[in-house]
Amino acid sequence: LAKTTQPISMDSYEGQEVNITCSHNNIATNDYITWYQQFPSQGPRFIIQGYKTKVTNEVASLFIPADRKSSTLSLPRVSLSDTAVYYCLVGDPPTSGTYKYIFGTGTRLKVLA
């Protein structure tokens, strides 16, 4: 399972776009990149997952360059309620059968008014 590195914390203002980059230099061919969000006193919640290029859903976009050694979670027009910890995970969930996620320390995003 590839190790991930992400900034410990970030501050942003309401209405801005926030980009959180994660490094995963040892990503394996079959690994997918998944992002989770965690609010205080709650369990993590799935945000988005991708394998390569760009993935977009109703809450975020995920950009993955061709070498897949990093990925960027993009949150458009953040609000105060987006203040949370964001985790980047790398693993092989759909096919390996291990389904074991390794969470790092995550990025603490604070959105300011």
Add this chain to the structure above:
Amino acid sequence: GAGVSQTPSNKVTEKGKYVELRCDPISGHTALYWYRQSLGQGPEFLIYFQGTGAADDSGLPNDRFFAVRPEGSVSTLKIQRTERGDSAVYLCASSSAEGGTYNEQFFGPGTRLTVL
């Protein structure tokens, strides 16, 4: 629909005691996971069930920790001879593991265990 539920929400015990933590996964989810989260850290994988069997228990820290899922739904995490270092939030998650593009894990709110 109902999400993953965990009971109790808080558990305070004394060093050396035995505790059981319960997880009710989303109905129909065949995969169930236990994680442990210490303050300021990300969740740490403990064990993963596929159905009734433990498919991967490599994260259990020692033989004081044990988990069961006898009927393939509810799971119980059991900790014997608790130590102060066991204090953490214990998270349970479930997933359908029925294929598809990704294995989205749905987490419960956790049980906060405090060992005095």
